[in-house]
Amino acid sequence: MKKLSTIILLLFIIASFQPLAAEETEVLRGYEYDEVKARLSQTSLADIEGIWQFLPDGATVAVERAEVNIDSHISRYNVVIVSSVDDDVEDGTLIGHIYSSASATQFTAELYSDIHGDKSLKLKKYILDLTDKGRLTFNSGSNKVRLDFWRWLPYLFRISVVRDKKSANIANGCVKIYPIVPEARSFPIYL
Numbered sequence: 001m002k003k004l005s006t007i008i009l010l011l012f013i014i015a016s017f018q019p020l021a022a023e024e025t026e027v028l029r030g031y032e033y034d035e036v037k038a039r040l041s042q043t044s045l046a047d048i049e050g051i052w053q054f055l056p057d058g059a060t061v062a063v064e065r066a067e068v069n070i071d072s073h074i075s076r077y078n079v080v081i082v083s084s085v086d087d088d089v090e091d092g093t094l095i096g097h098i099y100s101s102a103s104a105t106q107f108t109a110e111l112y113s114d115i116h117g118d119k120s121l122k123l124k125k126y127i128l129d130l131t132d133k134g135r136l137t138f139n140s141g142s143n144k145v146r147l148d149f150w151r152w153l154p155y156l157f158r159i160s161v162v163r164d165k166k167s168a169n170i171a172n173g174c175v176k177i178y179p180i181v182p183e184a185r186s187f188p189i190y191l
Contacts, residue, residue, distance in 0.1 A: 025115060031080050031092035036062045037178055045179065047130060048077060048098060048107060052174035059085050060177070063098060075100040079111060089115050098128065105130045109138070134181030137173035 030039070036051060046065065053060050060083040066076045077098040081091055089095075096111030107128040114122040126138045 025090075025112075026094040027090050028078075028080055028092045028094055031062060031082055033060070033082055036064075036082055040064070040178065046075065046077075047104070048100075048128075048136075050176050051082060051178040052136060053177050054174050055172075057085050059083065061095070061174070066097070073100075079109070086115075096123075105132075132181075134176035135173060136176070 030036075033051070040050060040062075049063050049065060051060060051062050059081065062080045062082050063077050064080070066078045078094055079096045079098060081089055081093045081095055084091060084093075093115065095115065096109060098107050098109045101107055107130065109126040109128050110123055111126060112122060113124045124140070126140060129137045129139065131137075
């Protein structure tokens, strides 16, 4: 019985360290910058829709409405690469979805953070905050938990779990480049 439990424990440990199964990336056609801009100019857009540029690397993505569920008032938007700084990621690659929420300025997103060629890895969930100045910030939607070994010393075998409170990081996000929001400029205009 002890050998069986050891084998099961060993198999569980090995299985937990296996990489996640990669999904095939979906490459959509018609995602050149000018084509997307022309398509977006012909429709009325929600505030989240448009062409966005990631800061600081400069990758450009298009956010377009994919479907609207009229019964539940939930909209889903596709996030597609228009111009990538990574040579492994082809333009037109679908990198995730954004979903509307009860707030007009907050959205939830599921985005692939690691794409290699035609494989998508690491689907991450984010909470997006949209400002009226054409800025979109990404916040991870989970609390990090860590084990505090210093608390083990007085109790030896008791486990102590505490929240990991790191110092505030600079917000990751995007700036809207189409349609242009006048207040979205990140640099002054000189005369």
